Amino acid sequence: MAENKLYEKIIEKGKAEAKAIVTAGEAKAGQIAEEILSAARAEADKIISEAKLRADDRIKTKTIEFEQQARHKLLKAKKELIERVISAAAAKLKELPDEKFVELTVKMLKRESLAGDEIVKVSADEFARYKRLFCSGKEKEGLHDLDKLNDLLGPGLGLRLSSEAVDIDGGFILVGRDYDIDLSYEAILSALKESREPEIAKLLFRTEG
Numbered sequence: 001m002a003e004n005k006l007y008e009k010i011i012e013k014g015k016a017e018a019k020a021i022v023t024a025g026e027a028k029a030g031q032i033a034e035e036i037l038s039a040a041r042a043e044a045d046k047i048i049s050e051a052k053l054r055a056d057d058r059i060k061t062k063t064i065e066f067e068q069q070a071r072h073k074l075l076k077a078k079k080e081l082i083e084r085v086i087s088a089a090a091a092k093l094k095e096l097p098d099e100k101f102v103e104l105t106v107k108m109l110k111r112e113s114l115a116g117d118e119i120v121k122v123s124a125d126e127f128a129r130y131k132r133l134f135c136s137g138k139e140k141e142g143l144h145d146l147d148k149l150n151d152l153l154g155p156g157l158g159l160r161l162s163s164e165a166v167d168i169d170g171g172f173i174l175v176g177r178d179y180d181i182d183l184s185y186e187a188i189l190s191a192l193k194e195s196r197e198p199e200i201a202k203l204l205f206r207t208e209g
Helices: 002-094 098-110 127-134 147-153 185-204
Strands: 119-121 143-145 160-162 171-175 180-184
Touching: 002 185, 098 127, 098 147, 098 171, 127 147, 127 160, 171 185, 180 185
Parallel strands: 119 160
Antiparallel strands: 119 171, 143 160, 171 180
């Protein structure tokens, strides 16, 4: 009888210890599970954060790339418009009435340091106009005396007009003993564009700045 009670106590104690072990194990398992979940969440957050940073960097890089492309296209468009304006200006110069044409030619020549015996060469299209406005008809060896033009420029000048045409679109080439001067409209307007392009752009694109 006494032995049975002893066995019962041992069994009860074993059950209690087993229950305590199970309870502790469950608590530990729960703690480990929470730690694993917490670590997993942290890793997931890290992955998401890094992915977002990479995405932000890609967006930033693409934005800069698109902005650069846009600026390049805008600059190209502006330059093309300036070129069209210059071409239009050259066309307008060719359409000047005789009085303005003479005035422009004299002004262009007075800006140069002339030796006085230079040869003027023009395009085939404009030869007749130069001859009509600036020559009285004297010709020698394919060179026409620009006596009317010389009178307008001042004493001591003997410029002559060559019958040999040059490939230019308006204006003329001044051929001297030591060097030639390109006074074609294209050359003059190109030089003007190079030296005053910011001013031209400012006039064309007033809405900026």
